[in-house]
Amino acid sequence: MSDKNSIYYEFGVSPVINAAGTKTRIGGSLIRPEAVEAMREAAESFAVLSDLQSRASRLISELTGAEAGYVTSGAGAGLMLAGAAVLARDDFSAMSRLPETAGIVDEIVMARTHRTEYDHAFRAAGAEIVDVGTNDYHLGTGSTNVEPWELEQAITEETAAVGYIEKSYTQPELSVVTDIAHEHDTPVIVDAAAELPPRRNFSRFIEQGADLVVFSGGKAIRGPQTTGIVAGRQDLIESIALQNLDMHIAGEIWNPPELLDDVDLSNGVPRQGIGRPLKVGKEELIGLLRALELFLEEDQDEQRQRWLRRAEYLDGELSEIDGLDSRIEHTEESIAPEVVVAIDADVVGSTAIEITRTLQKADPRVFLGSDRLHREELVLNPMCLKDDQVDHVLDRIITAINAEYDATATEFMA
Numbered sequence: 001m002s003d004k005n006s007i008y009y010e011f012g013v014s015p016v017i018n019a020a021g022t023k024t025r026i027g028g029s030l031i032r033p034e035a036v037e038a039m040r041e042a043a044e045s046f047a048v049l050s051d052l053q054s055r056a057s058r059l060i061s062e063l064t065g066a067e068a069g070y071v072t073s074g075a076g077a078g079l080m081l082a083g084a085a086v087l088a089r090d091d092f093s094a095m096s097r098l099p100e101t102a103g104i105v106d107e108i109v110m111a112r113t114h115r116t117e118y119d120h121a122f123r124a125a126g127a128e129i130v131d132v133g134t135n136d137y138h139l140g141t142g143s144t145n146v147e148p149w150e151l152e153q154a155i156t157e158e159t160a161a162v163g164y165i166e167k168s169y170t171q172p173e174l175s176v177v178t179d180i181a182h183e184h185d186t187p188v189i190v191d192a193a194a195e196l197p198p199r200r201n202f203s204r205f206i207e208q209g210a211d212l213v214v215f216s217g218g219k220a221i222r223g224p225q226t227t228g229i230v231a232g233r234q235d236l237i238e239s240i241a242l243q244n245l246d247m248h249i250a251g252e253i254w255n256p257p258e259l260l261d262d263v264d265l266s267n268g269v270p271r272q273g274i275g276r277p278l279k280v281g282k283e284e285l286i287g288l289l290r291a292l293e294l295f296l297e298e299d300q301d302e303q304r305q306r307w308l309r310r311a312e313y314l315d316g317e318l319s320e321i322d323g324l325d326s327r328i329e330h331t332e333e334s335i336a337p338e339v340v341v342a343i344d345a346d347v348v349g350s351t352a353i354e355i356t357r358t359l360q361k362a363d364p365r366v367f368l369g370s371d372r373l374h375r376e377e378l379v380l381n382p383m384c385l386k387d388d389q390v391d392h393v394l395d396r397i398i399t400a401i402n403a404e405y406d407a408t409a410t411e412f413m414a
């Protein structure tokens with residue numbers, strides 16, 4: 001198998017065969033080789049980081065239709081910087097004080113069902129999150145989680161922004177939320193970290209009125225794992241830049257980058273902002289730009305077909321085994337087709353959790369999707385698998401449950 005000579009072994013760490021999809025804790029996605037090469041070249045000389053950010057802003061703007069853009073050290077960092085931007089706006093004094101918010105409008109309103117652990121980033125910037133709505137949709141009575149009037153009512157003089165997480169199931173629709181927020185001159189920040197592909201999502205949320213949208217660079221774009229993108233309003237992106245860029249410079253010799261052309265810098269240079277620890281290096285910036293170019297050129301239908309062939313093969317083989325009931329889930333909204341395998345623990349002799357744990361402890365470690373373990377289901381996502389790993393994953397599952405099945409009798413053909 002291709003990972004035998006993995007660099008991770010050299011450092012005493014077992015590599016992972018990834019049938020779980022783009023999951024941060026196992027390395028996100030595989031960075032494109034061309035992006036690695038671009039990073040290697042970038043490492044050979046210096047460049048002004050803010051020049052690179054200005055260039056990136058233009059590219060992100062073309063891509064998304066937003067006024068401006070910025071490269072961050074991940075979507076999580078993008079959320080924190082977006083939070084810092086809606087709190088401080090263009091106020092250098094506020095920038096220097098965050099996350100302390102005495103005298104600063106600091107509430108971010110969110111539908112309760114949009115809360116995730118990623119929104120800790122808003123609180124880290126100094127925001128206080130105001131929850132709206134209920135979880136009643138899950139009662140199955142037809143009741144919705146959040147009514148537009150509830151959001152409307154929660155927006156007050158103390159509101160700095162509305163936070164929104166974009167998933168195919170989130171309610172209310174983004175355009176409804178942006179309409180309400182904009183009536184109160186309140187910006188909307190959208191977490192769309194994992195909503196690519198399809199490529200049209202680059203512009204979709206901006207078209208629906210989002211003021212800032214955050215994407216991960218280390219998921220399907222396959223840039224460096226420590227990158228993200230923020231696209232949105234010029235004034236808010238400027239605020240992000242001012243709070244993220246290194247500001248240790250004398251005003252007299254500072255050449256502000258094109259990105260800050262519209263900022264009034266007559267009073268001098270702002271202090272290092274709260275975003276300064278979220279530095280993005282020149283190599284990551286160039287790596288992401290190259291990855292973005294390639295993501296734009298990629299034939300996404302062909303790629304989906306490739307993922308589907310892996311999924312169909314796994315589904316076909318697994319459904320042959322007693323105690324496993326396999327199916328493919330593949331909807332318009334899903335990023336990749338997934339193989340869902342229901343486990344009959346009485347027949348198989350192990351639960352979904354036990355199988356998952358066994359595979360994770362193998363060498364190399366094998367990771368499956370784990371979001372349906374509570375339903376006794378394994379999930380196999382083909383998007384981060386290599387063709388020559390497909391049979392290995394099958395083999396590990398079969399070994400883990402001692403199934404009487406000859407996995408070597410078939411072979412995956414890409």
Ligand SMILES: *Cc1c(COP(=O)(O)O)cnc(C)c1O
Nearest residue numbers: 024074075076077118193194216
């Ligand atoms: C992955 C993810 C993030 C964090 O992205 P990073 O690029 O790893 O910082 C934030 N929000 C959601 C919904 C995500 O899926």
